Amino acid sequence: MLKVKVNLKSNWNRKTNDLWSLGILLLGVMIILLPLIVVLLTSFAPPGAIPGILPDRWTLANYQEAWYRGQFLLAFVNSTLVAIAVTALQIFTSALAGYALARLKFRGRQAVLLLILATLVIPFQLLIIPIFLILKWGHLINTYWALILPSAANGLGIFLLCQYFQTIPVELEEAAAIDGANRLQIIWEVMLPLARPALVTLFLFTFIGEWNDLFKPLVFTTRPELRTVQLALAEFQEQFTNNWPLMMAAITISTIPVLVLFLIGQKQFIQGIATTGVKN
Incomplete structure (x- = not known):
């Protein structure tokens, strides 16, 4: 019984660590990709648009x-x-x-x-x-x-x-x-x-x-x-x-x-x- 509890606790700790690692990785990805997303969204915006704001009209001009x-x-x-x-x-x-x-x-x-x-x-x-x-x-x-x-x-x-x-x-x-x-x-x-x-x-x-x-x-x-x-x-x-x-x-x-x-x-x-x- 004690061995089962130890295994369950170990599995729970492992899953918790995996979730923390995944969260940190996702945060890093967001920090890296955010400037690229801003550049891409602004490039499709009409003249006079504010950088980083989702454009109301998309254009390739x-x-x-x-x-x-x-x-x-x-x-x-x-x-x-x-x-x-x-x-x-x-x-x-x-x-x-x-x-x-x-x-x-x-x-x-x-x-x-x-x-x-x-x-x-x-x-x-x-x-x-x-x-x-x-x-x-x-x-x-x-x-x-x-x-x-x-x-x-x-x-x-x-x-x-x-x-x-x-x-x-x-x-x-x-x-x-x-x-x-x-x-x-x-x-x-x-x-x-x-x-x-x-x-x-x-x-x-x-x-x-x-x-x-x-x-x-x-x-x-x-x-x-x-x-x-x-x-x-x-x-x-x-x-x-x-x-x-x-x-x-x-x-x-x-x-x-x-x-x-x-x-x-x-x-x-x-x-x-x-x-x-x-x-x-």
């Missing part, structure tokens, strides 16, 4: 007007081009450097890894003057390369793939080497397919970061034809400061691509983050 007045088509093309180029370069450099740090045994390997990790604490703004001078010396200011090359390699991507490669059994590489594969073939045909979750994670981190970047386009470019989405959004907000529905529509337009991209790759993203913390 704000999106059409924001799209053409902000010239977002050119900005979307530029941001997509820059984000894809930077992402491809970071995956390439991170895969080679991460594999070397994970598999090759050489003196000073840990020191190199620590040095790479140390770069993560250095703000990009601190390096802006030497980067600007290098780009100016190479006549790259006001070109796409000024937006791509400064982010071609990243310490986070190298560390991410290094950690993931260490979770892959060495026996798979040895089997590929016995079959006649060289080092590059092993990386391309064995390691990279197995590191898909980490690659997707790096892709999402890099693409979203470049899509949301305002600093580089603001400093390295002045030509209107090189405007990115965030630069176009900043200029748009300066012009329509008092038109809340129009501004919220522009913000929604600039957010949709990265939101869709994250929803598509969220499963691989979670798996990649979870696995890179495990080391064999």
Whole structure:
């Protein structure tokens, strides 16, 4: 009888803890989603509406007007081009450097890894003057390369793939080497397919970061034809400061691509983050 009472009490405590956890999670979700809901509701409201109030009349005119007045088509093309180029370069450099740090045994390997990790604490703004001078010396200011090359390699991507490669059994590489594969073939045909979750994670981190970047386009470019989405959004907000529905529509337009991209790759993203913390 006493054992039954103890079990009932234990079950009750467990259910109570689960309810508290669920309540805290729901509260956190509401806090995170509330600004997004306000932006979305206001973007469908007619001109002059108060932000956050449910509109009495729904309209898509704000999106059409924001799209053409902000010239977002050119900005979307530029941001997509820059984000894809930077992402491809970071995956390439991170895969080679991460594999070397994970598999090759050489003196000073840990020191190199620590040095790479140390770069993560250095703000990009601190390096802006030497980067600007290098780009100016190479006549790259006001070109796409000024937006791509400064982010071609990243310490986070190298560390991410290094950690993931260490979770892959060495026996798979040895089997590929016995079959006649060289080092590059092993990386391309064995390691990279197995590191898909980490690659997707790096892709999402890099693409979203470049899509949301305002600093580089603001400093390295002045030509209107090189405007990115965030630069176009900043200029748009300066012009329509008092038109809340129009501004919220522009913000929604600039957010949709990265939101869709994250929803598509969220499963691989979670798996990649979870696995890179495990080391064999």
